[in-house]
Amino acid sequence: MQRYIIIRLIQSVFTLIxxxxxxxxxxxxxxxxxxxxxxxxxxxxTFIRISELWGLNDPWYIQYFTFVKNxxxxxFGPSFKWQGRTAMELVILHLPATLQLASISIGVSVLxxxxxxxxxxxxxxTMLDTVGKLIALLGQSLPSFWLAIxxxxxxxxxxxxxxxxxxxxxxxxxxxxxxxxxxxxxxFMRLTRSSMLNVLDSEYIKLARIKGLPEWKVVWKxxxxxxxxxxxxxxxxIVVGQMTGSVTIETxxxxxxxxxxxxxxxxxxxxQVIQAVTMFISVLFIGMNLLIDIxxxxxxxxxxxx
Amino acid sequence: MATExxxxxxxxxxxxxxxxxxxxxxxxxxxxxxxxxxTILFLVLIFPALTADFTAPHxxxxxxxxxxxTPPVWDQTGDKxxxxxxxxxxxxxxxxILSRIMHGSRISLMVxxxxxxxxxxxxxxxxxxxxxxxxxxxxxxxRVVDTFxxxxxxxxxxxxxxxxxxSFYTAIGVISVLLWSRYxxxxxxxxxxxxxxxxVARARVAGCSNLRIIVKHVFPNVVNTxxxxxxxxxxxxxxxxxxLSFLGAGIPRPxxxxxxxVADGRDHIASAWWIAVMPGLAIMFVVLSMNMMGxxxxxxLDPKLRQV
Numbered sequence: 001m002q003r004y005i006i007i008r009l010i011q012s013v014f015t016l017i018x019x020x021x022x023x024x025x026x027x028x029x030x031x032x033x034x035x036x037x038x039x040x041x042x043x044x045x046t047f048i049r050i051s052e053l054w055g056l057n058d059p060w061y062i063q064y065f066t067f068v069k070n071x072x073x074x075x076f077g078p079s080f081k082w083q084g085r086t087a088m089e090l091v092i093l094h095l096p097a098t099l100q101l102a103s104i105s106i107g108v109s110v111l112x113x114x115x116x117x118x119x120x121x122x123x124x125x126t127m128l129d130t131v132g133k134l135i136a137l138l139g140q141s142l143p144s145f146w147l148a149i150x151x152x153x154x155x156x157x158x159x160x161x162x163x164x165x166x167x168x169x170x171x172x173x174x175x176x177x178x179x180x181x182x183x184x185x186x187x188f189m190r191l192t193r194s195s196m197l198n199v200l201d202s203e204y205i206k207l208a209r210i211k212g213l214p215e216w217k218v219v220w221k222x223x224x225x226x227x228x229x230x231x232x233x234x235x236x237x238i239v240v241g242q243m244t245g246s247v248t249i250e251t252x253x254x255x256x257x258x259x260x261x262x263x264x265x266x267x268x269x270x271x272q273v274i275q276a277v278t279m280f281i282s283v284l285f286i287g288m289n290l291l292i293d294i295x296x297x298x299x300x301x302x303x304x305x306x
Numbered sequence: 307m308a309t310e311x312x313x314x315x316x317x318x319x320x321x322x323x324x325x326x327x328x329x330x331x332x333x334x335x336x337x338x339x340x341x342x343x344x345t346i347l348f349l350v351l352i353f354p355a356l357t358a359d360f361t362a363p364h365x366x367x368x369x370x371x372x373x374x375x376t377p378p379v380w381d382q383t384g385d386k387x388x389x390x391x392x393x394x395x396x397x398x399x400x401x402x403i404l405s406r407i408m409h410g411s412r413i414s415l416m417v418x419x420x421x422x423x424x425x426x427x428x429x430x431x432x433x434x435x436x437x438x439x440x441x442x443x444x445x446x447x448x449r450v451v452d453t454f455x456x457x458x459x460x461x462x463x464x465x466x467x468x469x470x471x472x473s474f475y476t477a478i479g480v481i482s483v484l485l486w487s488r489y490x491x492x493x494x495x496x497x498x499x500x501x502x503x504x505x506v507a508r509a510r511v512a513g514c515s516n517l518r519i520i521v522k523h524v525f526p527n528v529v530n531t532x533x534x535x536x537x538x539x540x541x542x543x544x545x546x547x548x549x550l551s552f553l554g555a556g557i558p559r560p561x562x563x564x565x566x567x568v569a570d571g572r573d574h575i576a577s578a579w580w581i582a583v584m585p586g587l588a589i590m591f592v593v594l595s596m597n598m599m600g601x602x603x604x605x606x607l608d609p610k611l612r613q614v
Contacts, residue, residue: 018453146586
């Protein structure tokens with residue numbers, strides 16, 4: 001187990017180094033990095049300050065180490081669009097809104113996807129299963145930004161049930177959470193269904209039935225517990241998928257989260273903020289995957305001896 | 307997603323409204339019959355992409371301000387009734403939506419095919435090399451793959467486009483760069499199991515070079531996986547391109563990319579819903595039928611992939 005954790009840890013560090021190299025080189029690929037790092041209207045003083053911060057007069061390998069050193073301390077320099085704030089401050093400031101939206105939409109998608117997935121596995125081949133498959137297919141095919149606009153059109157403009165945009169009370173959260181969670185409902189449901197089908201075929205389920213356990217106990221206790229591992233493994237990917245998916249959803253709903261921050265930063269060419277957001281989300285993703293792999297190995301002994 | 311052999315047997319002597327008949331019909335449409343998605347793909351993607359120049363009713367870029375915000379033809383109620391000249395209505399500048407969607411098909415098809423060719427070639431080659439040679443080559447390539455899989459997709463695309471500026475070629479480049487790693491991972495896993503088979507060892511004993519073994523003996527065995535993977539990726543690529551275009555980082559205006567059209571309609575959703583809804587439906591139908599085609603091919607060609 002220790003050996004496994006150490007190997008995964010080393011792998012994660014390599015991945016992190018890879019991400020930092022990509023983020024580092026992107027700003028420097030197109031000639032003079034100052035053209036990318038600074039917006040057109042920056043004055044001479046900021047030019048000098050930013051050159052010093054990133055050590056832009058040094059050779060590239062020293063520049064890279066300066067970048068890693070700064071990044072590991074969460075120092076990505078001052079923002080230009082939002083004067084008087086550093087890039088990292090901005091990310092942390094916008095994080096709660098994104099986390100709020102993501103956690104609600106993940107919670108709702110799990111609550112929806114697991115029962116539908118289980119039921120469509122149990123009632124395989126019936127109308128219910130067909131409906132489940134249809135939801136799964138649609139979930140992978142609907143563009144989320146378009147779904148968001150259609151939801152606004154129907155439920156905010158036509159019916160007037162929810163506000164069109166902004167952050168506020170509970171009613172502000174419904175539409176963005178649905179638009180954001182739609183995709184994860186589909187992928188969660190698909191996985192739950194296929195894993196549940198495998199489990200229901202197994203010997204111990206037959207035994208549980210022979211023992212005379214009530215059907216609901218067989219399905220929800222003995223079945224679901226064993227079927228839960230594959231959906232768990234994609235959980236990390238889905239969480240971070242929601243963080244990046246939030247770029248479009250937050251833009252459509254004017255939700256003041258990290259995604260909206262990222263898009264505004266890109267449009268304003270505020271590269272300090274872009275670097276901060278990209279590194280932050282990548283670190284989150286890598287950490288999440290590491291955690292889930294370790295959990296996975298803990299639950300399923302076959303993994304750690306492989 | 308197993309397909310039962312009994313599905314296609316028509317239930318006899320049952321009234322058309324019976325549950326069994328209805329279920330049979332839905333099975334026919336959603337499970338087995340490739341007719342449905344083939345028709346959609348042809349009508350929405352392939353036919354307009356090839357012939358938009360002479361079959362589209364209007365010039366997709368021509369503005370006619372007198373006809374601006376005309377609703378679709380079936381909406382005759384408002385103070386501006388729909389006309390047969392603009393079947394799906396017009397946008398804010400009076401451009402015909404149907405013509406724009408038809409020309410948009412070409413953009414979607416071009417972007418997805420190019421990204422598929424570039425990303426697929428790079429990804430497959432690296433996957434073959436990584437799986438076949440193993441050891442440090444494998445370690446190196448797989449760490450790079452992990453890195454690319456850890457990148458936040460849309461965010462990275464936005465950054466790259468911010469650096470290089472939005473254009474048709476940037477969009478293709480960005481999408482290929484971000485998606486090759488998925489091919490590598492899948493192909494590598496496949497190669498690992500093929501490499502252990504007898505015929506590879508025998509080819510080596512017979513004196514084949516590594517290159518020959520990879521090209522002549524290993525690659526033909528991953529083609530099925532590749533086809534299925536590529537089909538399923540087309541949908542992803544179209545969605546990604548549309549999302550980028552929607553965010554203003556994909557195909558630049560005034561090109562009629564579907565994502566751009568949805569973005570144009572966003573501000574008018576309250577008064578002119580058709581501007582945003584119509585191109586979105588096109589995206590949905592194409593991606594939906596691509597995914598159905600992928601599922602179907604997977605069942606036919608490569609049942610091993612079902613869990614993916």
